[in-house]
Amino acid sequence: MALLQVRNVTKAFGSLKALDNISFDVAPGEIFGIAGPNGSGKSTLFNVITSIPFGPDRGQVVFDGIEIQRKSGNDIARLGLARTFQRETSFDKLTVFENAMIGAVYCGRRRTSSEQRESATDALNLVGIERKRFGQTADELSVYDRKCLMLATAVAMAPRMLLLDEPASGLTKPEIESSIGLIRRIAERGITVVLIEHVLTFLMSLSQHLLVLNQGQVLALGEPRSVIADPRVIEAYLGTRKAG
Numbered sequence: 315m316a317l318l319q320v321r322n323v324t325k326a327f328g329s330l331k332a333l334d335n336i337s338f339d340v341a342p343g344e345i346f347g348i349a350g351p352n353g354s355g356k357s358t359l360f361n362v363i364t365s366i367p368f369g370p371d372r373g374q375v376v377f378d379g380i381e382i383q384r385k386s387g388n389d390i391a392r393l394g395l396a397r398t399f400q401r402e403t404s405f406d407k408l409t410v411f412e413n414a415m416i417g418a419v420y421c422g423r424r425r426t427s428s429e430q431r432e433s434a435t436d437a438l439n440l441v442g443i444e445r446k447r448f449g450q451t452a453d454e455l456s457v458y459d460r461k462c463l464m465l466a467t468a469v470a471m472a473p474r475m476l477l478l479d480e481p482a483s484g485l486t487k488p489e490i491e492s493s494i495g496l497i498r499r500i501a502e503r504g505i506t507v508v509l510i511e512h513v514l515t516f517l518m519s520l521s522q523h524l525l526v527l528n529q530g531q532v533l534a535l536g537e538p539r540s541v542i543a544d545p546r547v548i549e550a551y552l553g554t555r556k557a558g
């Protein structure tokens with residue numbers, strides 16, 4: 315059975331249909347890619363799945379057999395569905411370790427404080443932030459390390475599914491390579507990953523299924539190689555090939 319089922323999800327902002335009748339399934343254990351031109355509704359899709367900050371106007375979202383479209387962002391996170399944001403987000407004046415601890419404490423399961431510390435340490439190790447930097451405040455970190463910290467905070471929650479919104483945006487080529495390795499390591503832990511990315515090559519090397527959105531609608535869905543060969547996808551991409 316699918317771990318995530320999205321059914322006929324719609325979200326409008328005034329007269330703009332940011333999401334128009336979107337349906338797809340994500341299988342447990344896979345890396346599921348979401349692509350689409352700037353403004354096609356990718357981030358809005360993550361917003362309505364996680365209810366951060368709002369759910370859908372219409373449609374169902376089922377996570378692990380539970381309907382979540384009317385649950386709070388808080389409850390959804392505690393069910394094991396975590397997300398990151400397009401812009402690196404952390405508590406700037408807290409230390410690296412304290413940021414990761416927020417994820418570890420926020421985990422849906424009961425944990426002892428030593429289990430929480432272990433989970434925070436382990437998540438920071440996974441993203442490659444060394445122990446000697448655990449005491450630095452988040453605002454002392456580079457853009458890449460802040461992205462890694464945001465990821466570590468999400469991983470410390472021990473989610474079953476992680477939604478990543480453009481984890482490679484604003485990164486250099488070698489940093490993009492490192493993020494690909496990092497996302498693979500997260501998936502190898504059994505965390506199902508849904509990955510939004512504007513850069514198609516990034517998605518091609520990681521995802522087992524690929525969904526392409528265009529103007530709030532599903533343009534193509536399937537195996538990545540056949541999706542990118544779809545003439546409608548090529549047109550949508552080449553027609554709007556701007557950074558974003």
Ligand SMILES: Nc1ncnc2c1ncn2[C@@H]1O[C@H](COP(=O)(O)OP(=O)(O)O)[C@@H](O)[C@H]1O
Pocket residue numbers: 327330332350351352353354355356357358359558
């Ligand atoms: N909170 C909001 N209020 C009004 N319009 C929004 C809001 N969030 C997104 N939009 C609009 O919805 C469309 C889809 O945006 P978004 O999901 O951010 O696209 P993407 O992530 O694919 O670049 C855009 O036209 C955007 O301006």
Ligand SMILES: [Mg+2]
Pocket residue numbers: 356357358400
């Ligand atoms: Mg976006």
